[in-house]
Amino acid sequence: MQSQMKESYPILEVENLFASTNNLPILKGVSLTVYPGEIHAIMGRNGCGKSTLSKIIAGHPSYNITNGNIKFSGENINSLEPEERSQSGIFLGFQYPIEIPGVSNLEFLRVSTNARRKFLKKEELDTFDFEELVKEKLELVKMDQAFLSRSVNQGFSGGEKKRNEILQMALLEPKIAILDETDSGLDIDALRIVASGIKKISNTQTGIILITHYQRLLDEIEPNYVHVMADGKIIKTGGSALALELEKKGYEWTDNFVKET
Amino acid sequence: MVKENLVKDVVKEPYKYGFVTDIETEKIEKGLNEDIIRLISQKKEEPKFLLDFRLKAFKKWQKMDEPDWAGLGYGQIDYQDIIYYSAPKQKEKISSLDEVDPKLLETFDKLGIPLTEQKKLTNVAVDAVFDSVSIATTFREELAEHGVIFCSISEAVKNHSDLIERYLGTVVPASDNYFAALNSAVFSDGSFVYIPKGVTCPMDLSSYFRINSGDSGQFERTLIIAEESSSVSYLEGCTAPMFDTNTLHAAVVELIALDDASIKYSTVQNWYAGDEEGVGGIFNFVTKRGKCLGKRSKISWSQVETGSAITWKYPSCLLLGEESVGEFYSVALTNNLQKADTGTKMIHIGPKTKSTIVSKGISAGNSINSYRGLVKMGTKAKGSRNYSQCDSMLIGDQAAANTFPYIKSQQPNSEIEHEASTCRISEDQLFYLQSRGIEFEEAISMMVSGFCRDVFNQLPMEFAAEADKLLALKLEGSVG
Numbered sequence: 001m002q003s004q005m006k007e008s009y010p011i012l013e014v015e016n017l018f019a020s021t022n023n024l025p026i027l028k029g030v031s032l033t034v035y036p037g038e039i040h041a042i043m044g045r046n047g048c049g050k051s052t053l054s055k056i057i058a059g060h061p062s063y064n065i066t067n068g069n070i071k072f073s074g075e076n077i078n079s080l081e082p083e084e085r086s087q088s089g090i091f092l093g094f095q096y097p098i099e100i101p102g103v104s105n106l107e108f109l110r111v112s113t114n115a116r117r118k119f120l121k122k123e124e125l126d127t128f129d130f131e132e133l134v135k136e137k138l139e140l141v142k143m144d145q146a147f148l149s150r151s152v153n154q155g156f157s158g159g160e161k162k163r164n165e166i167l168q169m170a171l172l173e174p175k176i177a178i179l180d181e182t183d184s185g186l187d188i189d190a191l192r193i194v195a196s197g198i199k200k201i202s203n204t205q206t207g208i209i210l211i212t213h214y215q216r217l218l219d220e221i222e223p224n225y226v227h228v229m230a231d232g233k234i235i236k237t238g239g240s241a242l243a244l245e246l247e248k249k250g251y252e253w254t255d256n257f258v259k260e261t
Numbered sequence: 262m263v264k265e266n267l268v269k270d271v272v273k274e275p276y277k278y279g280f281v282t283d284i285e286t287e288k289i290e291k292g293l294n295e296d297i298i299r300l301i302s303q304k305k306e307e308p309k310f311l312l313d314f315r316l317k318a319f320k321k322w323q324k325m326d327e328p329d330w331a332g333l334g335y336g337q338i339d340y341q342d343i344i345y346y347s348a349p350k351q352k353e354k355i356s357s358l359d360e361v362d363p364k365l366l367e368t369f370d371k372l373g374i375p376l377t378e379q380k381k382l383t384n385v386a387v388d389a390v391f392d393s394v395s396i397a398t399t400f401r402e403e404l405a406e407h408g409v410i411f412c413s414i415s416e417a418v419k420n421h422s423d424l425i426e427r428y429l430g431t432v433v434p435a436s437d438n439y440f441a442a443l444n445s446a447v448f449s450d451g452s453f454v455y456i457p458k459g460v461t462c463p464m465d466l467s468s469y470f471r472i473n474s475g476d477s478g479q480f481e482r483t484l485i486i487a488e489e490s491s492s493v494s495y496l497e498g499c500t501a502p503m504f505d506t507n508t509l510h511a512a513v514v515e516l517i518a519l520d521d522a523s524i525k526y527s528t529v530q531n532w533y534a535g536d537e538e539g540v541g542g543i544f545n546f547v548t549k550r551g552k553c554l555g556k557r558s559k560i561s562w563s564q565v566e567t568g569s570a571i572t573w574k575y576p577s578c579l580l581l582g583e584e585s586v587g588e589f590y591s592v593a594l595t596n597n598l599q600k601a602d603t604g605t606k607m608i609h610i611g612p613k614t615k616s617t618i619v620s621k622g623i624s625a626g627n628s629i630n631s632y633r634g635l636v637k638m639g640t641k642a643k644g645s646r647n648y649s650q651c652d653s654m655l656i657g658d659q660a661a662a663n664t665f666p667y668i669k670s671q672q673p674n675s676e677i678e679h680e681a682s683t684c685r686i687s688e689d690q691l692f693y694l695q696s697r698g699i700e701f702e703e704a705i706s707m708m709v710s711g712f713c714r715d716v717f718n719q720l721p722m723e724f725a726a727e728a729d730k731l732l733a734l735k736l737e738g739s740v741g
Contacts, residue, residue, distance in 0.1 A: 058692075058696045059695070059696070060692055060696075061688065061692065062688065081695065081701070082692060082695035082696045083695045083696075083697075083698050083699060083700050083701070085696075086695070086696050086697055086698035087698045092696050094693065097693070098687075098689050098690050098692075098693035099690075100690055100693070100694070100707075100708060100711065101684070101711065101712070102708070102710075102711025102712045102713075102714055103707050103708060103711035104711075107707075108694070108697070108699075108707070111699055111703070111707070112694075112697035112698050112699055115697070115698030115699055115700075116698050119698070151711070168697060172697070172698070
């Protein structure tokens with residue numbers, strides 16, 4: 001199955017990426033290639049650089065790339081603005097979705113969706129057409145319509161915020177989705193809803209990177225590859241079995257790999 | 262980081278109302294003394310009571326000191342270096358709009374306020390004021406059919422002197438404050454509105470104030486009277502050309518609402534704010550006050566203050582009538598080196614009076630934006646209530662926001678509630694919106710209009726859309 005995928009072109013190529021914030025190096029040579037249809041899991045201790053990697057791919061202004069490249073659909077995107085990355089099909093599901101008081105969730109989702117549609121040269125949707133579309137997508141994450149009239153993420157519970165992220169992913173139909181600890185703070189039921197939402201949205205054209213600490217999300221969504229990060233590098237890559245082994249042996253086990261490299 | 266430069270590039274959105282109309286004007290000499298006041302009064306062919314009103318105000322003004330308690334720190338104003346009357350030259354008596362100088366009509370056209378019969382706005386009657394005089398008022402006949410009087414205050418002095426004599430200075434007495442006294446002495450033009458008993462004004466009324474000349478001050482005076490059970494919605498807009506000197510604008514607005522009457526007064530203030538270094542711009546020192554004289558009367562102020570180098574005003578309500586209602590909804594936005602000290606005074610005098618204050622201050626650049634407000638419950642204000650909400654939003658890390666709520670209560674059976682908050686547009690919020698494909702500028706304007714929504718909802722429809730656009734324009738590139 002995997003060899004079949006490799007006949008296509010990669011969606012995302014991270015090449016020997018070094019990055020820092022406030023002159024503090026965080027990423028120290030990360031390489032990662034994602035092909036359409038692949039699911040990658042990135043695991044590792046807090047502070048190993050997982051979230052930083054996801055933010056840098058999405059274009060967060062607080063980080064500087066000091067070496068290496070990020071390519072999306074073969075194009076170098078190192079200097080693209082976050083909005084340009086989003087419009088062209090990169091999606092970051094936030095670990096801590098941000099609250100935006102006063103901005104209605106519906107309007108936010110509509111403007112966001114239309115920005116992507118404009119890029120895809122699809123017709124932009126007016127309020128009525130968009131409401132139709134969003135109602136359909138709400139089903140995927142079992143969200144109530146009442147969420148639409150509230151301010152973006154304001155007063156949402158942890159689980160509601162995460163579902164709102166997946167709703168955005170469903171609307172934006174990205175080519176690659178990086179989901180940063182989407183499973184954290186979710187109870188079992190919410191985790192299932194979120195996982196089934198992700199599975200329904202993804203297809204053979206989509207690449208997915210799941211950043212997680214736990215096996216339980218990977219029980220729901222089986223990854224093709226599991227990468228273990230430590231100290232700003234990917235120190236080990238394997239199949240889904242690697243995650244199980246990690247679950248059993250703990251991160252202490254990976255400390256030895258760091259010493260080896 | 263990378264953003265900062267981008268931001269500074271975009272901030273240079275030019276002030277699009279900054280042009281000067283080249284027109285022959287009749288100006289009197291600079292300076293202020295009794296003779297000047299007599300001259301103004303004479304030019305306007307005023308009755309004696311008004312000249313006396315002016316001279317009395319001038320005497321009071323001479324004895325007053327310029328206030329500095331707001332700490333706005335502007336340089337000395339030389340009151341002898343100002344021209345107190347400047348009017349475009351035109352025929353003495355104009356019987357129709359066709360006789361108005363085409364240059365003036367063109368000016369208002371450019372400002373988006375067409376006045377001619379063919380082009381005039383269909384749902385709003387407009388009184389256009391250019392420097393010291395009113396140029397034209399549209400829809401006068403239509404309004405007259407309903408008994409509504411809408412004209413320049415100079416005309417009202419001639420044709421409705423009984424009303425002027427009875428009400429002028431009854432809400433803002435000449436001795437009220439330094440700038441009100443100055444205005445009372447030298448006011449040139451402004452609008453007059455009278456809504457008779459039981460009449461709901463059939464359309465919105467609007468005044469558009471344009472300062473054209475660089476060396477004259479603008480001292481307009483507006484008086485609105487709503488008789489029993491009448492109602493009116495009045496809008497005010499203002500712009501000025503770009504000059505590198507400061508121009509003084511000291512207006513007085515008085516509103517009077519009788520039993521069951523309601524006045525809604527909305528302002529979009531976009532005077533020239535000066536340049537990025539703080540050179541030039543209007544000093545907007547204005548006294549606005551409404552008197553809810555009658556039972557169940559209501560006065561509602563809504564303002565969007567985006568212009569002026571310095572804005573210093575507190576549109577207020579005197580709640581005399583039992584169960585009368587005062588409201589103040591304000592958005593004040595400052596950028597670059599602008600300063601704003603604005604808010605309201607809600608003076609509860611009668612029983613069961615209610616007031617609501619919603620103030621949203623947005624400070625960007627190196628600006629200072631202060632809310633200053635007074636809520637007072639008098640001894641007879643039994644069962645009265647006030648609710649105040651003052652929110653500030655900071656954009657960038659060089660701007661300042663202050664809130665000064667003053668509360669005085671002499672009535673134990675009254676309620677005063679005050680909420681305040683300060684927030685900053687954070688890099689995380691911007692990144693979140695951008696990571697959803699929303700452009701940087703749009704992300705900011707989405708957050709700002711979200712922040713202002715409570716106030717925008719109070720504005721008349723066309724105004725709300727305009728205000729939204731205006732804020733977006735003013736804020737372009739203000740985030741560092």
